[in-house]
Amino acid sequence: MTQHLGAPATPGETILMVATRKGAWLYFSDAERQAWRVDGPHFLGHTIHHMVLDPRDGRTLLVAAKTGHLGPTVFRSTDFGHSWQEAARPPAFAPAPEGQEGRAVDHTFWLTPGHHSEPGLWYAGTSPQGLFRSTDGGITWAPASTINDDLQYRKWMGTVQDGTPDGPKLHSIIVDPRDAKHLYMAMSGGGVHESSDGGQTFAPLVDGLQVVEGFDPDDVSFHDPHCIRLCPSNPDRLYQQNHCGIYRLDRPSSTWARIGKAMPADVGDIGFPMVVHPHDADCAWVFPMDGTSVWPRTSPGGKPAVYGTRDGGTSWQRLDAGLPASQAWWTVKRQAMNADAHNPVGVYFGTSSGELWMSRDEGRQWECIARHLPEIYAVETATRAGPA
């Protein structure tokens, strides 16, 4: 998600929050974004799935962490990582009734700050799929939704064998900027869902989405949304990168349209991340990957490229200037691509090979700003007026 801290009219400092398989890094620059100061690693050796700054106070930083040995937790800083405090009660499922086997959080995967009218409220999505919330800025967490234990939802979530290789996930928690009670979330696997009561209950939102050939799209279990984004400039428009294509949804319609069909046939419309322009709802970016045969999940042909649309997905342009021309076999995970709030917009992505790339002109030209990091899981951005 793109975060706007303070007055957006005079954006200043740009911050990148980079979460990796073995720690977290912060990158700082000014509005020109010509040079970057690196701060890190934080939590070296920890698996960091997400690091997010609270746009409501501009200083509360939450990190979802675990290690190879230790269980999952959330760390919190209010001084940009000079000091960290562990959550007193990290996200955890309710104990199972006697005789039943309960679920345990393997890792917190996704963090979303609540509505601007609800300071201190955060949502967390976990693996296996669960929705949790904190009302005290991330210090204590509790189950947030009936879906965690609802039998129908549990069926749609499937088992640990039905999800992504490192566990099925609840992700893409989105709060409607116009309505604190209106939420979207997605599950891999388990489909896209909408809530009108602050996340207490949800209903599926999967019409129009395709599933793997041979399976029934009416069964929510078979839906695998990879990343959902809501357009800040038009909250009635959502974009989605799905296991089976790129989609757009314009509310109040509840039927997704597959806009990825306009992508070049030899590239396809499979990928993980989805990025939307902060000020132009017709503009979005994706990072395609090879989803053929055994699903290599690398850049198609070893030639990485961002694809962008300026017309809501009617057409797509290849944006690869500055990226390796060949023999580059990395990809970009669902949380690892984002945009800032500057004009022109900066677009960033982190690779599975530990490179951090940026474009300060909306994708026209790319440059690498860090190499040799661990596998990058997430890249978040924030801009603020004051110094760090």
Add this chain to the structure above:
Amino acid sequence: MKILIPSALHSYTGGARAEAEGQTLADVLADLDRRYPGIRFRMIDEQNRIRRHIRFFSGNTQVFDLDHALPAAEELIIVQALSGG
């Protein structure tokens, strides 16, 4: 009871040595968590299962059950068991 703490948990205890009281592994871990808040959840999940890569040994014997009685004279050794890059 003396407890040998693995390096992954030194951020809680400040070092490799700690002490806690209790009759069973569950009791000892509860007391350890009172002394070092948050440490138990990193080893035991919310369904009271020992996490996959954590091992407990008492008297050179691996302890699999939280209800297992621990002799006070024996040191409890906590091991982080994991390999890979």
